[in-house]
Amino acid sequence: MTTETKQIPCLGALCACLCAPVHKPEGKYLDTLPGLTAILLAFLTLSGLVLAVYYDPWHAFASVGFIGHEVNNGWLVQAYHATGATALFGLVYLYLFRAMLTRGYRAPGELVWGLGVKLMAVLLLVGWLGFVLTGGAAAYWSLFKASNGALALSGAAGAIGGWFFGGPAGSGTLARLELFHAVLAVGAMAVLWLLFAARRAVVPRAEPGQGVAFFPYYLAQYLVALAVFALIFSVLAFFTPHLGQPAVNALPADPLTLPLGTVLPWYLLPLAGIAQALPGIWGGILGVVGALAVLAALPWLDRSGPAGAKGGLYCVFTWVLAADVIGLGITAAARNYPQASLLLVLFTFWYFFHFLVLTPFVTAIEAK
Amino acid sequence: MRRFFAPLLALGLAVAGNARAEDTLSPLHFQSDGPLGSIDKAAAQRGFLVYQTVCAACHSANALHYRDLEALGLTPDQMAGVAAGVKLADGSAATLDSPFKDPAMPASAFGGALPPDLSSIAAQRPGGAQYIYALLTGYATAPDGVTMLPGHFYNKAFPGEQVAMPPVLRDNAVTYADGTAATQSQEAADVAEFLTWAADPNLSTRHQIGLRAVIFFAFLGIVAVISKRRIWREGR
Amino acid sequence: MAETAATEAFGQGTESRRGFLTILTGAASAVAAGAVLWPLVDALNPDAQSESRARMVVNVADIAENTAKTVQWNGLPIYIRKLTAQQIAAAQAVVTDTLPDPADFTARVNAAYQNYVVVVGLNTGITCALEGNDPSDPRGDYDGWLCPCDGSQYDALGRVRSGPATKNLAIPRFTFINAAQIRLG
Numbered sequence: 125m126t127t128e129t130k131q132i133p134c135l136g137a138l139c140a141c142l143c144a145p146v147h148k149p150e151g152k153y154l155d156t157l158p159g160l161t162a163i164l165l166a167f168l169t170l171s172g173l174v175l176a177v178y179y180d181p182w183h184a185f186a187s188v189g190f191i192g193h194e195v196n197n198g199w200l201v202q203a204y205h206a207t208g209a210t211a212l213f214g215l216v217y218l219y220l221f222r223a224m225l226t227r228g229y230r231a232p233g234e235l236v237w238g239l240g241v242k243l244m245a246v247l248l249l250v251g252w253l254g255f256v257l258t259g260g261a262a263a264y265w266s267l268f269k270a271s272n273g274a275l276a277l278s279g280a281a282g283a284i285g286g287w288f289f290g291g292p293a294g295s296g297t298l299a300r301l302e303l304f305h306a307v308l309a310v311g312a313m314a315v316l317w318l319l320f321a322a323r324r325a326v327v328p329r330a331e332p333g334q335g336v337a338f339f340p341y342y343l344a345q346y347l348v349a350l351a352v353f354a355l356i357f358s359v360l361a362f363f364t365p366h367l368g369q370p371a372v373n374a375l376p377a378d379p380l381t382l383p384l385g386t387v388l389p390w391y392l393l394p395l396a397g398i399a400q401a402l403p404g405i406w407g408g409i410l411g412v413v414g415a416l417a418v419l420a421a422l423p424w425l426d427r428s429g430p431a432g433a434k435g436g437l438y439c440v441f442t443w444v445l446a447a448d449v450i451g452l453g454i455t456a457a458a459r460n461y462p463q464a465s466l467l468l469v470l471f472t473f474w475y476f477f478h479f480l481v482l483t484p485f486v487t488a489i490e491a492k
Numbered sequence: 493m494r495r496f497f498a499p500l501l502a503l504g505l506a507v508a509g510n511a512r513a514e515d516t517l518s519p520l521h522f523q524s525d526g527p528l529g530s531i532d533k534a535a536a537q538r539g540f541l542v543y544q545t546v547c548a549a550c551h552s553a554n555a556l557h558y559r560d561l562e563a564l565g566l567t568p569d570q571m572a573g574v575a576a577g578v579k580l581a582d583g584s585a586a587t588l589d590s591p592f593k594d595p596a597m598p599a600s601a602f603g604g605a606l607p608p609d610l611s612s613i614a615a616q617r618p619g620g621a622q623y624i625y626a627l628l629t630g631y632a633t634a635p636d637g638v639t640m641l642p643g644h645f646y647n648k649a650f651p652g653e654q655v656a657m658p659p660v661l662r663d664n665a666v667t668y669a670d671g672t673a674a675t676q677s678q679e680a681a682d683v684a685e686f687l688t689w690a691a692d693p694n695l696s697t698r699h700q701i702g703l704r705a706v707i708f709f710a711f712l713g714i715v716a717v718i719s720k721r722r723i724w725r726e727g728r
Numbered sequence: 729m730a731e732t733a734a735t736e737a738f739g740q741g742t743e744s745r746r747g748f749l750t751i752l753t754g755a756a757s758a759v760a761a762g763a764v765l766w767p768l769v770d771a772l773n774p775d776a777q778s779e780s781r782a783r784m785v786v787n788v789a790d791i792a793e794n795t796a797k798t799v800q801w802n803g804l805p806i807y808i809r810k811l812t813a814q815q816i817a818a819a820q821a822v823v824t825d826t827l828p829d830p831a832d833f834t835a836r837v838n839a840a841y842q843n844y845v846v847v848v849g850l851n852t853g854i855t856c857a858l859e860g861n862d863p864s865d866p867r868g869d870y871d872g873w874l875c876p877c878d879g880s881q882y883d884a885l886g887r888v889r890s891g892p893a894t895k896n897l898a899i900p901r902f903t904f905i906n907a908a909q910i911r912l913g
Contacts, residue, residue, distance in 0.1 A: 174771045189555050189612070192694075194776040197767035199694045200701075204767075340750075344720035347757055351713035354760065358709055362702025363527045374615045559780055572909050576787060585787045587909075589780045712756050719749040 142339040148330045151342060156349040157219040158319060161243075163350070164212050165313055171204040172309065181298035184259025185376045199365075207361035209251055210368055211353070213391035216244050224422070224442050231430045232326045234423040239319040241420040246312045248392065253305040255369075255389050257298055262370040262387040264377030267293045267301075273405045281409075386457040394449045397456035401465075401472035411472065418479035425483040428491035435490030438483075445478045517677050522621045524688045528703065530696035531689045533565050538668050539686025540564065542679045544574070545666050547610065550601075550657075552594035555611035556690055559588040563693055603643045605656035614684070614691035621684040623649065628680035631659040782913050788844060789908035796861035798849065801912045805857055806900055807849035807873075807886075808910070815871065815884045816842060828888050829896045836885040836896075838904060846902050846910065847886035851875040853893035858882065873897070 178195055180187035191198040220240055223229050229237035256267045271293040274285025290300050329335065336342075360367055366374075368390030372383035388396050398415050399408035418425070428435070452471040455464055516522065516535065523532035540561065543553070558575035562568070571588055578586035578593050586593060597607055614620040630649035634640050644654040661676045661683075668674050689695070774782065784801050788808055791797050796809035811819070816833075824830045837845060849858050856877035860867040868874035868881035870889045875881075881890045886897035902912045 170765070170768055174768050177772065178775070190775075190777070193555055193560075196770045196773050196775065198771055198775070199698070200767045201771050203698075340723050344716070344723045344750075344753075347753060348713065348716040348720050350757075351709055351716045351760075354764075355706060355709035355713055358702060358705035362698050362705060365698070371616075371618065374612060557780070559776070569906060572785060572905050575785075576789070576908060585790065587787065588785045589777070708756075708760065712753070712760060715749065715753050715756060719753040722747075722749060 142343075143337045145335040145337045146329050147335050147338065147342060148328065149334065149336045149341075151345055153345065153349055154218075154222055156346055157215055157222070158316070158323065159346060160349060160353055161212065161215045161219065162313075162316055162320070164208060164215065165309075165316060168205060168208040168212065169309060169313070171201050171208060172306070174201050175205055176302070176306070179257070179302065181257070181302050182295050184257060184298050188258055188260075200361075203361040203365040205254075206365060206369065207357060207367070209254060209389070210360060210391070211357055212247060213251065216240075216247060217391075220244060220419075221442075221446060224445075225439065227426065227428075227434060229423045230426060230428070231423065235322045236319060236326060237423055238420050239315055239322055241416060243312060243315045243319060245416050246308055246315055248395065250305055250308045250312055251389065251391055253301050253308065255373075255392070257302055257305060258373060259298065259377060260370075260373030261375040261377050261381075261383045262373040264293075264379070265382060266387055267297065268379075271297065273408070276405060385460070388456075390453065390457075393453035393456045397452035397468050398472045398475065400456060400459075401468040415475060418476060422479065422483070425479055425487075427484045427488035435486065438486045438490055441478060441482055441486060445475070448474045448478070516681055520622070520625060520681065522681070522685055522688065524621065524685060524695055528699050530699060531564075532685055534670065535682045535685040536689045537564050537566070537686075538666075538670070538672060538679075539682035539684070539689075541666050541668070542661070542683040543610070543686055546660050546679075547683065548593060548595065550595055550597055550607040551610045552596075552607075553592040553610045553690060554594055555609075556592045557589055558586060558592070560693065564689065602656040603641075607657065610687055610690065612691040614687045616691075620691070621688045624684040624687055625677075625680045627655070628661050628683065629677055784912045785905065786910050786912060787908060788910055791844075793843075794863050796845075798861060799912075801900065804900070805849040806912060807845075807847050807858070807861060809845045809847075809861070809884065811843045811845060811884055818871070819883065819885050822883070822887075828891065828894055831885075831887055831896055833885065836887065836899070841904050841907070844910070845885055846912075847897035847899055849873070849897070851877065851880055851893055852888065852895040852897065853880050853891070854878045858897075 175191060178187060178191045178198070188202075192202055193199075195201070223233070223237055223240065252266070256263045271285070271289040271291075274289055275282060275292060277285055288300075288304070289297055291297075370383075370386045370388060372385055372387065375383065386393075395412050395415060398411040402408060402411040448471050452468065452475070455467045455471060458464070516532075523529060523535070543551075558571050558578075561571050561574065566574070568588075575586040575588050575590060578590070580586055580590065580593060581596065592611075595607075599606055614624060617623045619626070626649035627647060630647045632646055632648060634646035638646065638653070640646065641654050644656055645658055647653060647655045661679045663676050664674050665676075665679055666674050672678060692698075782802060784799070786797075786799050786806075786808060788797070788810070791808060791810045793810050793812050794815070796807045799806050799808070819836075820833045822833075824832045833842075837843075849861075850856065851858055853875065854877050856875055858873035859865045859876050860873035860882075866874050866876075868889075870881055870883035872881065872883040872886065872889070875893065878892050879890075880888060880893035882893075882897055883889050886899070888894060888896050900912055902910050904910050
């Protein structure tokens with residue numbers, strides 16, 4: 125062992141890093157969320173690479189069917205990738221929500237928080253692109269609306285939209301979107317890497333002589349987290365492989381019939397709800413950008429300061445916000461009743477009200 | 493030589509070994525239902541016979557190939573027999589690698605209502621097999637006061653209740669080689685099971701592997717928790 | 729998952745009091761990682777379509793006697809010819825030793841289905857598609873195939889009879905599924 129580590133310096137460094145007793149001895153299972161996210165991203169990349177071997181953007185729907193029917197274990201790779209997306213958003217949403225509850229976003233965690241929100245934003249785009257790549261009826265109409273909306277914009281925004289979509293949605297569009305899907309996925313990994321680096325810098329280290337090493341302590345913890353994660357993942361992938369995906373996406377795209385019902389995967393629905401609540405294309409764009417921006421601004425909207433007390437009332441409001449976001453998603457999914465538009469506006473209003481009004485006031489009051 | 497001109501016989505050979513159909517009709521249930529369901533191969537084979545004899549006149553199922561029938565228990569020889577009995581548009585016989593023949597219905601045939609491709613219809617319609625069964629057995633005389641569109645038939649299960657597909661199933665529309673009585677509802681249930689398989693050919697495997705994976709990861713989780721506890725206890 | 733399992737295995741040499749349970753966890757994790765990743769590797773094996781193309785089934789029942797059918801298989805033109813009784817008799821009568829590339833009747837046809845000749849329809853001299861599938865095509869002096877490029881002549885079994893080519897036509901791997909269908913590859 126020792127000779128080996130001398131001969132292979134990297135191995136020595138790795139070993140030293142894994143065995144250095146610097147971690148706090150009271151690790152929480154939920155601290156493994158970013159680690160699980162990284163492993164899942166790698167897993168999604170692998171399964172995505174395999175799918176890319178057979179995927180044909182010019183005949184998207186047919187090639188997706190081909191992978192499911194003709195490729196060895198193709199259905200399983202598809203289930204990996206689709207369920208992987210669902211699980212990824214599960215992890216990221218849980219991670220962010222936990223940071224909100226524990227108020228981990230406050231100094232010195234602002235950078236980590238900001239990177240978390242950025243990661244979510246990039247992943248939402250990657251997720252939407254991946255959904256569009258399926259070429260099903262729902263995917264087609266989502267792409268159709270997005271590209272037409274983007275092209276209808278004037279000035280720089282329209283130019284960017286034109287560059288991104290390469291003109292009105294046609295058979296060639298998916299070829300570039302496949303590329304963007306892959307490139308942005310790599311971008312998401314870069315953001316996650318930055319998040320790890322930032323987190324390392326702010327996570328408090330153990331007092332000398334008090335800490336424990338990653339190996340074997342945290343490795344054992346990771347294995348538990350992974351096993352539980354894999355258990356949940358298996359249930360989803362094998363028994364509900366289309367969970368959270370719009371059912372109409374099983375239909376081939378038909379430019380003449382607009383599908384009824386939910387047209388987006390679950391993880392996009394809350395943001396889509398906000399976009400739908402605001403009028404016009406610009407309303408939608410501003411709604412999405414604004415929703416992400418206020419989320420990213422949370423460390424500064426929270427007025428309690430780094431040492432301020434954790435208020436119970438604000439905690440309640442955070443749970444209410446979670447309910448609000450779920451309500452947004454559910455309402456956006458089932459828009460077939462007349463009150464839906466009003467509900468969306470109310471939920472959207474509450475979302476922004478929570479961040480822009482409630483957060484500064486309640487935290488400031490509770491900190492006193 | 494008889495064999496290639498009698499694909500039905502080939503099918504008959506395939507199902508002859510299976511026991512008689514168990515009663516799936518009262519109450520209606522499918523072996524493929526539920527989280528641990530699996531495809532009833534005998535029913536799906538009978539359903540294929542119904543598809544091939546009745547539905548294929550109007551509906552394509554172009555995601556399926558004759559070679560895929562192996563998954564329903566047909567031997568290569570029987571599949572080859574089935575394929576050779578199908579005449580393609582150019583006059584040649586189908587091969588194992590051909591997709592199920594597309595009858596290429598003209599758009600005008602049913603007043604513009606083209607018969608949809610049936611490859612994944614069970615996944616595309618809410619209710620899947622249950623809906624297909626209800627559709628095929630849902631024909632009735634239109635109640636008073638309902639004005640029928642020309643060329644449409646009253647059907648309780650179809651959204652809008654007026655469907656351009658004529659009632660095509662009747663008792664003994666096919667003869668089952670395994671001795672199952674070919675009642676209209678039996679045919680409908682069988683073809684629904686066949687279309688469930690067509691839309692999700694890996695259903696049985698998926699559930700089987702899924703069950704094993706869940707058991708294994710539950711075991712792994714327990715072992716991992718115990719060993720984590722021990723490692724942390726020993727270390728402190 | 730693979731990474732953590734590997735690290736686990738790697739650390740086995742360090743002195744520590746981890747017992748059977750730890751080894752079990754590590755081993756089970758490694759098995760899980762392998763089982764999870766295997767489908768990704770297996771998915772790159774030939775898919776059902778290319779598998780079936782590579783093992784193509786050809787209908788031979790519709791070939792008329794004395795004509796041949798051409799199918800494309802793995803990028804090669806395959807000629808499948810149905811012989812007449814006279815052609816079989818004539819081919820059996822040939823003294824094989826005198827041929828440029830000696831091969832007897834049984835080496836060129838399937839014993840159970842003697843009336844079918846299956847060959848790669850490319851001249852063995854200059855690569856060039858042969859003529860002679862249809863009875864009305866020029867077939868050369870040996871009632872077989874003729875190369876329009878260099879004039880090489882083959883008999884009905886695909887044996888070269890006059891140059892410049894020196895080798896018999898290649899026979900692809902094939903099996904009869906039944907009297908009406910053959911499987912190439």
